[in-house]
Amino acid sequence: MIKRDLLYExxxxxxxxxxxxxILWVTYKDQATAGNGAKKEAIAGKGQLNNQITSVIFKKxxxxxxPSHFIREVSETDQLIEKVDMFDLEVVIRNVAAGSFSRRxxxxxGTELAFPVLEFYxxxxxxxxxxxxxxxVLALNLADQKEIDxxxxxxxxxxxxxxxxxxxxGIRLIDFKLEFGKTVKEQIILADEISPDTxxxxxxxxxxxxxxxxxxxxxxxIIPLYQEVLDRLTTAQKEK
Amino acid sequence: MIKRDLLYExxxxxxxxxxxxxILWVTYKDQATAGNGAKKEAIAGKGQLNNQITSVIFKKxxxxxxPSHFIREVSETDQLIEKVDMFDLEVVIRNVAAGSFSRRxxxxxGTELAFPVLEFYxxxxxxxxxxxxxxxVLALNLADQKEIDxxxxxxxxxxxxxxxxxxxxGIRLIDFKLEFGKTVKEQIILADEISPDTxxxxxxxxxxxxxxxxxxxxxxxIIPLYQEVLDRLTTAQKEK
Ligand SMILES: Nc1ncnc2c1ncn2[C@@H]1O[C@H](COP(=O)(O)OP(=O)(O)O)[C@@H](O)[C@H]1O
Ligand SMILES: Nc1ncnc2c1ncn2[C@@H]1O[C@H](COP(=O)(O)OP(=O)(O)O)[C@@H](O)[C@H]1O
Ligand SMILES: [Mg+2]
Ligand SMILES: [Mg+2]
Numbered sequence: 001m002i003k004r005d006l007l008y009e010x011x012x013x014x015x016x017x018x019x020x021x022x023i024l025w026v027t028y029k030d031q032a033t034a035g036n037g038a039k040k041e042a043i044a045g046k047g048q049l050n051n052q053i054t055s056v057i058f059k060k061x062x063x064x065x066x067p068s069h070f071i072r073e074v075s076e077t078d079q080l081i082e083k084v085d086m087f088d089l090e091v092v093i094r095n096v097a098a099g100s101f102s103r104r105x106x107x108x109x110g111t112e113l114a115f116p117v118l119e120f121y122x123x124x125x126x127x128x129x130x131x132x133x134x135x136x137v138l139a140l141n142l143a144d145q146k147e148i149d150x151x152x153x154x155x156x157x158x159x160x161x162x163x164x165x166x167x168x169x170g171i172r173l174i175d176f177k178l179e180f181g182k183t184v185k186e187q188i189i190l191a192d193e194i195s196p197d198t199x200x201x202x203x204x205x206x207x208x209x210x211x212x213x214x215x216x217x218x219x220x221x222i223i224p225l226y227q228e229v230l231d232r233l234t235t236a237q238k239e240k
Numbered sequence: 241m242i243k244r245d246l247l248y249e250x251x252x253x254x255x256x257x258x259x260x261x262x263i264l265w266v267t268y269k270d271q272a273t274a275g276n277g278a279k280k281e282a283i284a285g286k287g288q289l290n291n292q293i294t295s296v297i298f299k300k301x302x303x304x305x306x307p308s309h310f311i312r313e314v315s316e317t318d319q320l321i322e323k324v325d326m327f328d329l330e331v332v333i334r335n336v337a338a339g340s341f342s343r344r345x346x347x348x349x350g351t352e353l354a355f356p357v358l359e360f361y362x363x364x365x366x367x368x369x370x371x372x373x374x375x376x377v378l379a380l381n382l383a384d385q386k387e388i389d390x391x392x393x394x395x396x397x398x399x400x401x402x403x404x405x406x407x408x409x410g411i412r413l414i415d416f417k418l419e420f421g422k423t424v425k426e427q428i429i430l431a432d433e434i435s436p437d438t439x440x441x442x443x444x445x446x447x448x449x450x451x452x453x454x455x456x457x458x459x460x461x462i463i464p465l466y467q468e469v470l471d472r473l474t475t476a477q478k479e480k
Contacts, residue, residue, distance in 0.1 A: 106364065115378070117376065120373070124346065131371055132345070133359060133371070135357040138355070139353050
């Protein structure tokens with residue numbers, strides 16, 4: 001596979017075309033951002049860790065019959081993915097109250113939710129990714145009702161699998177963000193990344209943060225934490 | 241009916257107990273607020289107008305088989321209502337993009353929406369009435385699924401009737417906020433008020449604003465506008 005023109009440079013990744021029109025080459029960047037890019041820092045080693053964590057997770061999900069855009073790793077920081085037509089949506093599932101959910105709704109961080117709460121956000125940096133409801137998704141033509149239902153079904157399914165995957169690594173999955181896209185065959189599949197940048201991960205025993213909140217809140221160096229997540233995920237794999 | 245102890249003083253109304261436990265006495269205040277009370281002014285004559293507008297509208301809705309908490313007017317500024325157990329929800333329906341919808345989602349004010357968009361807000365002044373989705377309503381125990389469905393059904397029904405009522409008065413109903421409560425018999429009914437404080441109303445011909453946006457945006461005196469709305473609603477009634 002040959003890496004061709006840069007297609008898109010985002011906050012965390014670069015997407016390149018390849019010799020194959022349906023396949024993209026992703027490079028994970030050594031950059032961390034928070035508050036929609038308001039805080040931004042170069043962090044050596046981060047791209048490598050997120051590429052590897054995302055790869056491990058997509059592989060585990062595949063073993064659990066959950067398809068994604070992931071094809072294979074091509075280097076420490078790079079992977080090949082199936083090119084899809086992205087929904088301009090961020091899909092968040094919350095098992096435990098934290099972050100903006102706690103702030104906006106006045107629910108103490110750490111409160112177990114009665115059921116996994118699903119939220120849609122409009123993926124639009126200029127508008128600061130506002131929370132939207134199903135009517136907004138329809139009125140803004142972001143997805144139709146059938147697609148909404150399918151995205152929700154898959155997201156809840158992925159939540160169940162991710163809870164298991166992280167649990168085997170001694171980690172509580174508090175909440176996470178997913179993105180979905182449509183293949184040329186009009187199939188909806190999981191895309192983008194699943195990493196400590198996109199999940200809130202708390203140590204099962206100590207509730208220590210193992211995710212981007214440590215960067216958001218200036219609580220220290222994230223590299224050892226992300227490394228810990230990767231090590232635990234791969235150890236859990238080997239022990240199986 | 242005898243007015244007894246003050247039960248609650250809100251931003252726009254005072255609620256009193258009466259000699260009858262299931263009936264409340266409402267006094268509409270001469271006060272306007274915007275931005276959750278950030279802007280606040282005494283405006284002589286406003287209480288009277290909102291009491292009368294709300295009364296006319298609740299009477300018209302009743303003729304269209306839409307029940308509400310409204311019983312009868314007892315003075316220019318006062319009315320009797322059925323006491324209900326309020327849902328801590330504000331229910332907004334939007335026919336045309338305006339206000340926070342336009343700002344948050346980047347849709348030009350005045351854009352006709354493909355269908356009436358329904359939104360729930362958590363009624364909580366401290367939290368600034370945040371937008372919430374159905375999962376939030378359930379997780380925060382604000383209503384159960386059956387109640388959500390019934391509230392949505394009624395709100396859309398009310399929207400259809402209000403569009404008609406205002407149309408006969410030469411007014412476009414852009415959007416509005418409703419509140420619902422449960423009677424002692426566990427029936428869900430429309431409560432609170434329906435006035436230019438809670439509806440965006442644009443003149444059918446000129447698109448001139450006939451509502452609280454004129455106060456919010458310091459565009460002039462609202463009293464003649466609210467009077468115009470009342471006059472048009474009552475003239476429309478007589479012409480029928
Ligand atoms: N399989 C895919 N096909 C096409 N685009 C994708 C795919 N997976 C992710 N993307 C998009 O690529 C970009 C990933 O880069 P990222 O740095 O995360 O960007 P952003 O700053 O926009 O979040 C995002 O816009 C994401 O929606
Ligand atoms: N039928 C009813 N029974 C009980 N409470 C009601 C009823 N109708 C409206 N209310 C409540 O009475 C208060 C009305 O006063 P208002 O000045 O609008 O208050 P706020 O500033 O809280 O919006 C609101 O809290 C509203 O929810
Ligand atoms: Mg991204
Ligand atoms: Mg009110």
